[in-house]
Amino acid sequence: MFFDVPSEPLPYVLILSTGMTFFTPSILVTFIGLLVAYFWGGLQAVGVTVMLASLQVALSFDNAVVDASILRTMPAKWQRRFLTWGMLIAVFGVRMLLPLLIVTLSSGIPIHQVAIMAAQQPDLYALHIEAAEKEIYSFGGMYLLMLFFSFFFQGTKTFYWIEWIEKRLQKLGQLASVEVAIALGILLTVQYFLPTEHQQPVLVSGVIGVVLFLIIKGFSDLVDSESSHKKTKKGLTAFLFLEMIDMSFSLDSVIGAFAITQDIVIILVGLTVGAIVVRQLTLFLVLKNTLDDFLFLEHGAHYAIGALALLMLYALFDKVPDLLIGGLGIAIISSSILASIRVRNT
Helix, strand or coil, X not given: CCCCCCCCCHHHHCCCCCXXXXXXXXXXXXXXXXXXXXXXXXXXXXXXXXXXXXHHHHHHHHHHHHHHHHHCCCCHHHHHHHHHHHHHXXXXXXXXXXXXXXXXXXXXXXXXXXXXXXXXXXXXHHHHHHHCHHHHHHHHHHHHHHHHHXXXXXXXXXXXXXXXXXHHHHHHXXXXXXXXHHHHHHHHHHHHCCCHHHHHHHHHHHHHHHHHHHHHHHHHHHHHCCCCCHHHHHHHHHHHHHHHHHHHHHHHHHHHHHHHCCCHHHHHHHHHHHHHHHXXXXXXXXHCCHHHHCCCHHHHHHHHHHHHHHHHHHCCCCCCCHHHHHHHHHHHHHHHHHHHHHHHHC
């Protein structure tokens, strides 16, 4: 594997046994990816790969912050599994198999035929992806919206970034299941204004996103209250939670990739390079204790997640530029970093 992970706690995991910095894996993967792109399609393919990797990083910067907040609480064994198994799932599961599965479920075409279509008829494959994008955005948008609610509705927060918003949300969170009620209310409102043929698929996909979040979050809460096999269960739950967050963040980049190119090989290479850079960024945040040094960084990431969720729901009606999605997230997180610096210097 690219990550040589010893058994020590995470900060020591991040330094490879060769003595090189932990950014080495992403540099190597980037170099190999660009080499593959060059031999596949020349300099033009290299340029497209760089664009796709940049798209992935821009859209997933807030993902890295949220991942870091979860990763630092995981047992060391599951941290290592996140670096190895999790990376394989992120690359081959989410960015290669997930689009194939989406086309299979939406079209009824067997998955092996969809794989052949992706390799031999990329134009047709892209049309199938586009045909399923409303269901994709509904699922991803509702899952991320629940993630946003779960952070700001919790009653244990003791400090706030935008106090007048967060205190009201925290007070509202005292009502039982209020986040579910609000999320489903938003989903019902959104699907009501869609054309009739899209209403049921969007509603079903959105409900699946909400239910899946509740199952994983509920299991996590249950594990926290039990003592038997607690570390194993908690590590597994956090691992699954991280992978689901990664999948939700990857949905828009997978769809956006087809607007840049329909070459499935270049899409896979570009998004893989971007995914590994994001994963290394996550580790950097944990190593440097960035979430402790910048008090509002996690707040900013969750505000960016809320904004992304709303943009994905808006995309059910009209195209949202990728530049807006990535730029808005980076702007919100940058603002939270500046606010953290001001507080730290006072």
